[in-house]
Amino acid sequence: MGMAAESQFHVLAVDDSIIDRKLIERLLKTSSYQVTTVDSGSKALKFLGLHEDGATNPNTSSVSPNNHQEVEVNLVITDYCMPGMTGYDLLKKIKESSSLKNIPVVIMSSENVPSRISRCLEEGAEEFFLKPVRLSDLNKLGPHMLKTKFKDHNQKREKQEEKAAFQSPKRQEQEEQHQHQQQLLQQQSNNNKRKDIEEGLSPERTRPRYSGITAAV
Amino acid sequence: MALAALKTELKNFVQSMFEEGVLDSQFSQIQALQDSSNPNFVDEVITSFCSDAERIITELNRYLGYQNVDFSKLDSYVHQLKGSSSSIGAHRLKLACVNLRQASDDRNKEGCVRALNLITREYCLLRSKFQIVIQLERSIIALETNQQ
Numbered sequence: 001m002g003m004a005a006e007s008q009f010h011v012l013a014v015d016d017s018i019i020d021r022k023l024i025e026r027l028l029k030t031s032s033y034q035v036t037t038v039d040s041g042s043k044a045l046k047f048l049g050l051h052e053d054g055a056t057n058p059n060t061s062s063v064s065p066n067n068h069q070e071v072e073v074n075l076v077i078t079d080y081c082m083p084g085m086t087g088y089d090l091l092k093k094i095k096e097s098s099s100l101k102n103i104p105v106v107i108m109s110s111e112n113v114p115s116r117i118s119r120c121l122e123e124g125a126e127e128f129f130l131k132p133v134r135l136s137d138l139n140k141l142g143p144h145m146l147k148t149k150f151k152d153h154n155q156k157r158e159k160q161e162e163k164a165a166f167q168s169p170k171r172q173e174q175e176e177q178h179q180h181q182q183q184l185l186q187q188q189s190n191n192n193k194r195k196d197i198e199e200g201l202s203p204e205r206t207r208p209r210y211s212g213i214t215a216a217v
Numbered sequence: 218m219a220l221a222a223l224k225t226e227l228k229n230f231v232q233s234m235f236e237e238g239v240l241d242s243q244f245s246q247i248q249a250l251q252d253s254s255n256p257n258f259v260d261e262v263i264t265s266f267c268s269d270a271e272r273i274i275t276e277l278n279r280y281l282g283y284q285n286v287d288f289s290k291l292d293s294y295v296h297q298l299k300g301s302s303s304s305i306g307a308h309r310l311k312l313a314c315v316n317l318r319q320a321s322d323d324r325n326k327e328g329c330v331r332a333l334n335l336i337t338r339e340y341c342l343l344r345s346k347f348q349i350v351i352q353l354e355r356s357i358i359a360l361e362t363n364q365q
Contacts, residue, residue, distance in 0.1 A: 017269075017297065017300055017301060017304070018265050018269060019262060019265055019266050019269060019301045019304050019305060020300070020301075020304050022261065022262055022265060023247070023250075023262070023304055026250045026255065026258060027250065030250060081296065081300075083293075110296075110299070110300045110303060131300065131303060131304065132243050132246070132303055132304045132306075134246060135246070135249075
């Protein structure tokens with residue numbers, strides 16, 4: 001029945017527009033996430049404990065591999081078009097960082113540019129949302145954050161089990177189940193990826209399927 | 218009951234803004250995010266939007282006033298205003314921004330001046346209507362607070 005009582009997921013939202021920061025914060029809080037907002041990519045990196053040149057902040061603990069940042073961030077959602085460091089630049093820096101690369105990143109943009117969308121997805125963004133972002137878009141975030149917790153939890157479990165002398169058939173079965181579940185989560189999120197939307201179509205916006213990136217599990 | 222009357226007035230007024238195309242459904246999304254734990258949300262968003270829009274329009278006027286217009290600067294500011302307009306549901310203002318963007322892409326200074334005039338007109342119209350919305354929102358909150 002239940003998941004063990006856990007603290008809420010914490011989302012870091014990055015946007016140079018004050019209105020968009022207000023909106024995304026309200027949307028995220030309405031979805032029961034803890035939120036921190038910053039107005040630039042460099043502030044986002046700072047918050048995550050990373051200097052712009054990629055070096056880890058020496059003040060943050062590096063003892064536990066899961067806790068490089070002072071405050072745990074479960075997902076980064078960032079605007080694409082920002083002065084200085086763009087959302088794409090930020091995405092790259094996060095994915096290039098050994099301590100941060102597992103944090104799911106979502107990109108938002110007011111412009112529907114297919115090449116931009118594929119570039120971001122190829123660089124490792126989980127989702128690409130067209131602005132203005134709606135509450136229904138945020139429903140897609142949960143699986144990405146759960147997957148990371150699941151993966152982290154599983155990595156710990158695997159380490160413990162490596163201490164066992166041999167693989168029992170039961171464990172193989174568990175691994176297969178786990179992989180199957182991950183595939184389901186991945187499929188679900190792939191089916192929900194944001195697609196071509198025509199500007200000017202309101203209020204019903206059609207969302208054709210986006211065929212494309214299948215990430216390896 | 219005065220409270221119900223105020224709420225109806227607000228609802229009708231916003232509805233008229235939808236019908237005129239001044240606002241689109243995105244504004245409804247914003248209204249939906251306001252609740253008893255965030256009773257001032259609409260007020261805050263409108264206020265932030267207006268101060269930001271005025272800042273940008275001022276800059277647009279400034280850059281368009283130069284002998285040699287820096288069109289890429291212009292474009293960057295229009296992009297911001299278009300984004301904010303879209304986020305708050307300011308439909309006609311957003312269209313006016315698209316207009317300016319087009320003129321800027323064409324490097325057409327005169328066209329830009331005309332487009333900026335349209336933006337200014339649409340913004341002023343929007344602001345005066347938003348002021349009414351804010352007044353109504355605040356009156357409603359005042360009454361609701363008194364009733365508690």
